[in-house]
Amino acid sequence: MTRTFLTPLLLLAVAVGLFFGYIDPAYQKVKTLRAEEARFNEALNQSRELQKVRDTLLSRFNTFSQTDLERLRKLLPDNVDNVRLILDIDSIASKYNMRTRNVTVSGASSESAALNAGQDAIDSVVLSFSVIAEYDDFIRFLEDLESSLRIVDLVGLTFETAGGNAYNFNVSIKTYWLK
Numbered sequence: 196m197t198r199t200f201l202t203p204l205l206l207l208a209v210a211v212g213l214f215f216g217y218i219d220p221a222y223q224k225v226k227t228l229r230a231e232e233a234r235f236n237e238a239l240n241q242s243r244e245l246q247k248v249r250d251t252l253l254s255r256f257n258t259f260s261q262t263d264l265e266r267l268r269k270l271l272p273d274n275v276d277n278v279r280l281i282l283d284i285d286s287i288a289s290k291y292n293m294r295t296r297n298v299t300v301s302g303a304s305s306e307s308a309a310l311n312a313g314q315d316a317i318d319s320v321v322l323s324f325s326v327i328a329e330y331d332d333f334i335r336f337l338e339d340l341e342s343s344l345r346i347v348d349l350v351g352l353t354f355e356t357a358g359g360n361a362y363n364f365n366v367s368i369k370t371y372w373l374k
Contacts, residue, residue, distance in 0.1 A: 269344040273373045275320055280345065280370060284324065287339045291332040297365075298324045318374050321350060323367040329360045346371050 259267075277300050285295045301321045328336065340347060351367030 293326040293328045295324045319371045325365045
């Protein structure tokens with residue numbers, strides 16, 4: 196009789212020991228792995244959605260003509276190309292028999308830093324130069340500079356007479372670029 200009474204107790208003790216020693220830790224590990232699998236499946240679904248958005252944007256990007264893309268790159272370049280900017284301004288000035296002189300380039304001012312707060316993707320640079328021209332030619336030069344594709348803001352302008360009808364114009368412009 197004691198044997199029949201001890202066998203169920205022994206089997207119960209083995210079952211409890213097996214549960215707490217192997218089954219419960221393995222079950223907890225399976226729960227953790229299932230939660231991790233759910234996170235990975237969610238990330239995979241988001242990745243698929245992002246790929247769809249990327250493919251949609253890429254197909255829209257491919258519809259733009261190469262000319263339009265070049266114009267867009269000129270409008271807001273992805274790097275500071277001071278030499279190209281100076282050459283562009285010089286070519287506009289040469290239409291009015293002007294030559295750019297005393298060209299200096301400086302970084303963004305504290306004013307532009309305040310304007311660009313929250314827009315970390317855009318930076319600016321200030322370009323200063325001088326030209327000698329008659330007033331009417333200088334006005335046409337500024338109009339051409341304004342209508343050029345490159346975004347520029349006039350931030351400084353001083354002038355003095357250079358003799359006759361000519362003036363020495365000192366110009367400071369700010370241009371922008373993508374970081």
